Amino acid sequence: MLVDPLADQAATLRSQTLAWVRSDYARVFWAKVIEQGGTFVMPAAWQALPHAEQAEALLKMETRRVSDASTFALEPGVLQAVREIGQDTSIPLPFTPDLLPSPTGMLCLSEEEPLASAGGGLLTAVTWGPPLDGFGSGIHLAFWCPPPPELRRPEIPWFPLIQDFDLHLPFAPHWDSRLVDQKVPSGLLYTAVPVRTAVAAFYALTSTAASLGERRPRASVTQQLKQQGAKKRGVMVAAGEPSRLRQSITSRTAELAAELVPEPDRMLVPAPELGELTPIPVHSVFAAERDVELTPAQRRIAHLYREAADHWHRLELQAAQRYPGIWARLEELHARERDRWPSWCWMPSLQVTAVLATSYGTDLDQALWDGPRLAALGAWRSGGRHSFLAPRTRDTTPTDPVPTALVGSLPTPGIGLILDTTSGNHHLIAYMDTAADPSLAQAELVVISDWGRPNAMLESTIKITLYLTTGSVLEAVRATHAHYDDAARANTGEEPPTPSDASVLDHAGFMSQLLWALVDIATGGWEDAGASTGRKLAAPWPPGPGVLPEMTLWTFDYDEHDRPADAPEDM
Structure with missing residues (x-):
């Protein structure tokens, strides 16, 4: 040839x-x-x-x-x-x-x-x-x-x-x-x-x-x-x-x-x-190359900022890659249909699940997994990507009352939380979802967490929920478990495994701490951590949607401000 x-x-x-x-x-x-x-x-x-x-x-x-x-x-x-x-x-x-x-x-x-x-x-x-x-x-x-x-x-x-x-x-x-x-x-x-x-x-x-x-x-x-x-x-x-x-x-x-x-x-x-997104996360005033200009305490804040911003940016990016155009689609749906659900809910997770199933042909199991996670991320990014260095822990117990007044009191539709612990940093996003069973409560608190693994992606992100019922946190946890057990029986015809008393108490203990942190955030008095560097003007409180893709990190000076020792039931 x-x-x-x-x-x-x-x-x-x-x-x-x-x-x-x-x-x-x-x-x-x-x-x-x-x-x-x-x-x-x-x-x-x-x-x-x-x-x-x-x-x-x-x-x-x-x-x-x-x-x-x-x-x-x-x-x-x-x-x-x-x-x-x-x-x-x-x-x-x-x-x-x-x-x-x-x-x-x-x-x-x-x-x-x-x-x-x-x-x-x-x-x-x-x-x-x-x-x-x-x-x-x-x-x-x-x-x-x-x-x-x-x-x-x-x-x-x-x-x-x-x-x-x-x-x-x-x-x-x-x-x-x-x-x-x-x-x-x-x-x-x-x-x-x-x-x-x-x-x-x-x-x-x-x-x-x-x-x-x-x-x-x-x-x-x-x-x-x-x-x-x-x-x-x-x-x-x-x-x-x-x-x-x-x-x-x-x-x-x-x-x-x-x-x-x-x-x-x-x-x-x-x-x-x-x-829809910057290809790499925006670190703004906390860019690593400028750490040398910061005090040791500020460098610690900068590290926490970058780790959290990188983690949540990867989740946003993964969602945009898996579902092209998803963020613009959800924002348009929110603007068009928001009167159909309560003002304190950015978008019900079941609505997001329906979008994934109908517009992207996603199988139901995958859509049910991704739906709440994208709803939480969507609420957080739509509200301006506001995150909080979680307040110091208080002595809470599973028998503390559920602060039902949180519904409608959070400053943004999605709250980013950074838990700075000795065992590593945990990154959570909390948002209010509409309750699938309104006879139990009007709202369900949904939390997605990397559980101390900042490289976790959507498929390994943990979802934790709580119906905000009246009564104690422990009672709310049991009511939440009962609801999901009933749903599992109806969907599979099988009896779900019974959680141990220890796991129920652990769930209630975690939720007690988280609820107190959210009450503390809703109370106000937080400061823009970026402004402490002298490189930007302080963002106003309460926080609102931003025009830039960067995250805003808020901190609270407990040495200068008093807080009540216990989380209030009513605010």
């Missing part, structure tokens, strides 16, 4: 890329990019890793993708049609699984004939593969360009590409707004045409108007790929007449667009993991 120039060019680029992503140079380069504030799409859990380990994990992922990829190239006529469609934003480009020419792939071009340009760079390769852990349905898509002259090194002749940007691209019925004639945030405008052009290339590679055939590179390149463990070492090259191919693609896009009319609540801001 004759050597095909396009196939040889594509296979050579793939081989060089494999050598590059496996090299020590790449690990140093990727880690440096992350340290300097560069961002890559990654599972939320990876945010807890040191920069070097993040780089290692990212490179392993890219190595696997390039190694497993089918390689594709485009003849000039096909590339012309693809570029024209990518640049014509009036053409909607629905993205569905059947458009992919292979589950994992690498589209290779050249500096002379790039796919598109982005930020002044020429995009000469696109890689794609299955979504990363924790993301919803779609693909992970990465765009690559040659390194600028100042980064090229003669000692690294196989340094062919650097990753310009990557994203999670969801399948329909969810739409990335770059694929429709929609406004794109100015900071992401440069990605719109490349993303559209890549999807147009998928249309071309699976179009009946294009001929797709395997062609061979030089034997030496094929042998090199074999030694590198690359699979599918041939190159699939697409050929076709530009005008016919353009007509075929636009007809197909029109048919799909008619079937998949973008619903407003399924239209996603570009890259949900970037559109």
Whole structure:
């Protein structure tokens, strides 16, 4: 078989890329990019890793993708049609699984004939593969360009590409707004045409108007790929007449667009993991590089702040990755439907569960697990991400009365709590949920906790609840257990295990302390810890929603202010 120039060019680029992503140079380069504030799409859990380990994990992922990829190239006529469609934003480009020419792939071009340009760079390769852990349905898509002259090194002749940007691209019925004639945030405008052009290339590679055939590179390149463990070492090259191919693609896009009319609540801001959240948590006045300016006591506060902000940011990010657009969807639902539930409840957890099940097709067990956790996070973030360094403990007992007046008295819909203990820091979010059984109580206190494991993710976050009944905390715990036992019997037909007396007392003891802490917070008098650094103005009390994505930490000076010894039942 004759050597095909396009196939040889594509296979050579793939081989060089494999050598590059496996090299020590790449690990140093990727880690440096992350340290300097560069961002890559990654599972939320990876945010807890040191920069070097993040780089290692990212490179392993890219190595696997390039190694497993089918390689594709485009003849000039096909590339012309693809570029024209990518640049014509009036053409909607629905993205569905059947458009992919292979589950994992690498589209290779050249500096002379790039796919598109982005930020002044020429995009000469696109890689794609299955979504990363924790993301919803779609693909992970990465765009690559040659390194600028100042980064090229003669000692690294196989340094062919650097990753310009990557994203999670969801399948329909969810739409990335770059694929429709929609406004794109100015900071992401440069990605719109490349993303559209890549999807147009998928249309071309699976179009009946294009001929797709395997062609061979030089034997030496094929042998090199074999030694590198690359699979599918041939190159699939697409050929076709530009005008016919353009007509075929636009007809197909029109048919799909008619079937998949973008619903407003399924239209996603570009890259949900970037559109809804900052890729990394904002530490603001407590940034680690400024710790040297703080007193020892302030440095301790700064450490507590960063650990809590990082933990809750990872949970927010994980939710946005698993359920693209979820936070905007819930905020819109809250604004539209909030008169349907009590003012002291941001949104009932069963309402959130219903959204996950109906809008995302989540199975019921998963939706019931994630629903209360996302409701707590949603209440916390919607209220302004306010957190409190938990007050010192008081002598409470399980027989203390339930402070039912807490309902409607909390300063924000979701309360972040940091428990600074000798055994580690516990991070909790508490919020008021509507009671499933109003004959017991009007409200149910729901708490999600990492239980001293700040790297915990949604699947390992503990949920603790308490019906705010009249009577003692112990009686409320027993009533709560009885309610959930009855629900378990009704749902499974089986008898649930009976909790031991010790576990019931432990539950009541924990809730007694937590209720006292919430009463203390509701009483007021707290101070913005960030203002004590002299780097910001103090946030007003009571706290309210913020315009910035950063967390606000509140502290209380017990040496200057008196508090009652016991938690009051009425406030």
